[in-house]
Amino acid sequence: MSMVKLVNVRKSFGNLEVLKGVNLEVSQGEVVCIIGASGSGKSTMLRCLNQLERISEGEIYIEDVLSDKRANNKDLMKIDPVTVQSLCTELGMVFQNFNLFPHLTVIDNVTIAPLIVKKIDKKIAETRALDLLSMVGLSEKKDEYPSRLSGGQQQRVAIARALAMDPKIMMFDEPTSALDPELVGEVLATMRHLAEKGMTMLIVTHEIGFAREVADRVIFMDGGVICEEGTPEEVLLNPKEERTKSFLNKIL
Amino acid sequence: MLNETQLWAIFDGTIVTLEIAIVAIIFGAVFGVVVALGRLSKSKTANALSWFYIWFFRGTPMLLQLFIIYYAIPIIYLDATGATFTVDPMIAAFVAFSLNATAYLAEIIRAAIESIDGGQMEASKALGMSYRQAMTKIIIPQTYKRLVAPLGNELIMLLKDTSLVSTIALFDLLRTTKTMASATGSWIYYIYAAAIYLFLTTIIQVVFDIMEKKLGIYER
Ligand SMILES: Nc1ncnc2c1ncn2[C@@H]1O[C@H](COP(=O)(O)OP(=O)(O)OP(=O)(O)O)[C@@H](O)[C@H]1O
Ligand SMILES: [Mg+2]
Numbered sequence: 001m002s003m004v005k006l007v008n009v010r011k012s013f014g015n016l017e018v019l020k021g022v023n024l025e026v027s028q029g030e031v032v033c034i035i036g037a038s039g040s041g042k043s044t045m046l047r048c049l050n051q052l053e054r055i056s057e058g059e060i061y062i063e064d065v066l067s068d069k070r071a072n073n074k075d076l077m078k079i080d081p082v083t084v085q086s087l088c089t090e091l092g093m094v095f096q097n098f099n100l101f102p103h104l105t106v107i108d109n110v111t112i113a114p115l116i117v118k119k120i121d122k123k124i125a126e127t128r129a130l131d132l133l134s135m136v137g138l139s140e141k142k143d144e145y146p147s148r149l150s151g152g153q154q155q156r157v158a159i160a161r162a163l164a165m166d167p168k169i170m171m172f173d174e175p176t177s178a179l180d181p182e183l184v185g186e187v188l189a190t191m192r193h194l195a196e197k198g199m200t201m202l203i204v205t206h207e208i209g210f211a212r213e214v215a216d217r218v219i220f221m222d223g224g225v226i227c228e229e230g231t232p233e234e235v236l237l238n239p240k241e242e243r244t245k246s247f248l249n250k251i252l
Numbered sequence: 253m254l255n256e257t258q259l260w261a262i263f264d265g266t267i268v269t270l271e272i273a274i275v276a277i278i279f280g281a282v283f284g285v286v287v288a289l290g291r292l293s294k295s296k297t298a299n300a301l302s303w304f305y306i307w308f309f310r311g312t313p314m315l316l317q318l319f320i321i322y323y324a325i326p327i328i329y330l331d332a333t334g335a336t337f338t339v340d341p342m343i344a345a346f347v348a349f350s351l352n353a354t355a356y357l358a359e360i361i362r363a364a365i366e367s368i369d370g371g372q373m374e375a376s377k378a379l380g381m382s383y384r385q386a387m388t389k390i391i392i393p394q395t396y397k398r399l400v401a402p403l404g405n406e407l408i409m410l411l412k413d414t415s416l417v418s419t420i421a422l423f424d425l426l427r428t429t430k431t432m433a434s435a436t437g438s439w440i441y442y443i444y445a446a447a448i449y450l451f452l453t454t455i456i457q458v459v460f461d462i463m464e465k466k467l468g469i470y471e472r
Pocket of ligand 1: 013016018037038040042044045
């Protein structure tokens, strides 16, 4: 079974084609790190997966169930919104800028989606939230507002918030890029912990060291396509493609 | 000095002024959210309707709107049905001021919603929330603090603008005092009126300042 599968996915913004035929299949428990230059379409690919953006063409499967199929910007399947919504919540997402809800305390940030989307019992939601907060090492901050937390702490809350919806796949879009260097480690540690617990993960990152350590597979994107993929050793240490080599030279 | 009758008349006038302003600000805030959401909606119809609403009520004088509701509607009704129909002036004032405040507040609310970072809607959607859930639970609550000050301003404007209702047979604060001034030939009544307006607007200012601080606790 594959957790997510993209088949010949294309995405254009107006005349600008950002994804130019992406094929990707991620299996259960796999940790996939995505690297690539700015503008290569990494974020767009993740955002298409949970339909923050709608693809222009191609097919997306989540746990082998079709969630979107389009050609020429036309919806070919008209899959019912409830199904799409439940498929998309199988994907948790962590953003570069955390995007915590500033008007809610830490614990309310974590419980709000389970409460209003899944309509689960408040007690159960809070117990679960506390478990998640202690997993990310922040249970004592549960009643703080996000503005009182450091960036690293905010990002860990954001991870707990995404996990509270019990996603099968976690997507991270440059989760440490907005952090001061000394705060990067704590977020990476949380992600490493998730990876060890067997979470399927798709991580856009510039942290090459981290990718080498936790990734099962590394994908190098360039110009809207997957240019090279393989194990971390293959892609990061012995890249075959010239474009991969020159990208790695630039960032290392 | 004021005798007891005058005192009560001024008191009643103040109540009329306050009632209209408070009713208008409450209805204006509630319907203002609706019209603002219409302006932000992807639906062309909702968008056009709310655009038209705001265009009309901001583009015509308040006094004209009051006249339409109080004078014109009964005539239209008479022409259409042959039956007479009178509008209670107080109701006319409530309706006119509420409709007008709605238009002004809708624009303020829309700007406040648009000022919330787009990442908030994205995070909400990524967590499976519908547009409606994201708006009501995440986006709109974050605008409250930003809305307090403009809401206070609007209430102060309304409080002063209510003096227009003297044209539809209502005795608000200003008309009451003006009548006394003309009857007695004394200017002191205008001072009383000014003092009461200032007293009310100062209270509004203070209360709204406190509310703004309270609502901002999450911002550090
Ligand atoms: N909503 C949008 N409207 C128009 N163009 C967009 C939009 N979102 C992204 N783009 C464009 O699509 C291209 C790819 O963007 P994307 O964010 O996917 O790149 P990225 O690989 O994530 O880059 P970065 O490393 O800078 O985050 C860019 O040229 C960007 O300007
Ligand atoms: Mg990006």
